[in-house]
Amino acid sequence: MKVTLERTELLKSLTHVHRVVERRNTIPILSNVMLQAEGGNLKLKATDLDLEVVESIAAMVETPGGTTVPAHMIYEIVRKLPDGSQVVLETSGDDSTMEIRAGRSRFALQILPVTDFPDLTAGEFTHSFTMTAGGIRKLINSTQFAISTEETRYYLNGIYMHSLDIGEGLRFRAVATDGHRLAQAELEAPEGSEGMPGIIVPRKTVGEIQKLLDDPEVEIKVEISETKIRFTIGDIILTSKLIDGTFPDYERVIPKGNDKELRVDRDAFKEAVDRVSTIASDRGRAVKMSLSEGKIVLTVTNPDSGSATEEVAVEYDNEEFEIGFNSKYLLDIAAQLEADSALFTLADSGSPTLVRDEGSDEALYVLMPMRV
């Protein structure tokens, strides 16, 4: 194999694919990135056996062929090469090393045969549709923070995506929860998504897609089967296994009968929570919220450090009561809100509370209270 290409192009592509490669691997070839030169292209591929990213970039191919080299190493090398240089990749005659040449720099990397490189066979996709990068990013950004890290409930370690008819047309919905808070965001369902199976997209995959979304206007092709999902973003194809599990019946969790409404200026609320939770330990201590007509009082008490209190003006005219929330969870949600005013719908101090943007149903958040 011998190819010549722009350092900038190569670096950009390596940046995309090398992240998939785990730093520590028991199987040596999983540390490598596959390079395949053919026609006018160099194809790069990396995988961790659950997730695979393939990208094709333009290159001058002198001798077609393929090889695999350590992913993080080639990424570091190319990153350090001078901007604007031409890079030559060439395998040695005995197929034991690959040379990287640029200007006066010369590297020889040990290679492993391309035939050993695993392939995440995608199989047949049953559903195919397109969404904008902006739309996907919105779904991810609104829900990602609530993904659980608890290994015992592995089926919560991702974002649940499905399409459903809520009466006013088909919606495409993303949900994530860790049992303490739940985040739900939805869009108008793209054509082709009707009848798709409910899927759980793993956390790592979610993070990788998020990093590949640049221009919000770009159309992204999404293909889905029972076990896999594929995103095609320009020249990049990301294929991932899905979490093999059943996502809980989350709609049951979303409170329907909460009757006490509270409206608060989002920024004022966010800043107040941020200030009082300075006192809380990093473990996420409870913020006590005392509701009364026209105001809430936020209090944090930490036996190890002291206490903090702040009053925030709100629209509220229901009965007085107190409710506690994990300060970190409250901040996470406050960070997601987009409208100027946030709407809290509460029942009592022991029941889940609903939070959303005033005047919008596109995203909603459920928060389990804490004992205070």
Next chain:
Amino acid sequence: MAPEATTPLKALCRDCTRRFRADLTRCPKCGSPRILAHAELDTLEIAHIDCDAFYASVEKRENPELADRPVIVGGGQRGVVSAACYIARIYGVRSAMPMFKALDACPDAVVIKPRMELYSQVGRQIREEMEKLTPLVEPLSIDEAFLDLSGTQKLHGATPAELLVQFVNKIQTELGLSVSVGLAPNKFLAKIASDLDKPRGFSVIGDAEKKEFLAKQPTSVIWGVGKVFQAKLERDGIKTIGQLQLKDPTDLARKYGAMGLRLAKLCQGEDDRHVSSNRGAKSISGETTFNTDVSDVTQLSKSLWALTEKVSYRTKKAEKSGRSVTLKLKTADFKTITRSRMLHDPTQLADKIFRTADDLLHNVADGKMRFRLIGVGIGDLGPADQADPEDLLDEQAEKRAKAERAMDALRGKFKDSSVVSLGRSIKSPSKR
């Protein structure tokens, strides 16, 4: 230390706490030969108190028929000796000796399965008595502790030595147990002193003789010098602390690193560690060795549940909660496997600990691999008040938690109880 009646020493009767001149060999009041005499008797303030053959002594107290018989406390066919009474020790039985060896040495011994619940209860009683002497009690284990008695003389109207003698007698009469005491200028020497004439010992090491005393001791009396390090020192020609005393501290530090620095100080009898009472537990755990190796996952799971219940019980009792769960397994060929998992929230519930540990177990045990030991523990301990928040998704979890708390309440009521969780026919922790 043996009293040397040369200069006018101060002496104290260990039976009636009478003070007298130190040139007498018996108490002028009660005639007891058990006297304590030392020049620094009234100025030393750091004590180490250690119960004598604690588990075995408690068992003898509980069953007076055992008084004159060799008693070994320890578990099962494959267990080790947890404690041996002084009669058993005459036959050569030692702590941590495999049970079969112990029984070879002393075939007539009465072997008793450890009753940890009882021992810790007695241990707590002793600790309470210690805490009446000073708030600065640093427990080292269930039956031993360091005490800093400085500044307590005015309060009690007695010197630390007098106070300790009263304490020993009180434990003997009220709890029926004997303890050994070491009184010294620091923790290191106090610990060595308490070991000097066990059982029922009371030894004093003062500043005046500490260096000379240590010089004769082997290096192994230094805390932190184990078999391996001792062998290393011996290769370098150091057998006694006396030889260490002659070394240059810088050389020791260069040769043995941080440990060398410690050696340099300790060999001179200097130890500036404080007695601190807030050495909270870092983890709560339990483990069991099987009589025969087990490979069956269901059976492993069952043992795990029993252990989990104990761990949970102790966690609740200590009003703690843990954020990490660790599973420990020892394979038939003595390899130790541990697997840990962080929880989302701290817990004290057996249900939650078990679910996590059992999941870890199923990742390791394949039904073929044989294990001789299983253990479970929780770590990263914190207070109980933030533990086990309600879960949005798992309504059953709250029900199970309520059921567990209800059973705990019943267990509390009936003490030794037959309250057993449904479907998991395990003996309650206190029933044997």
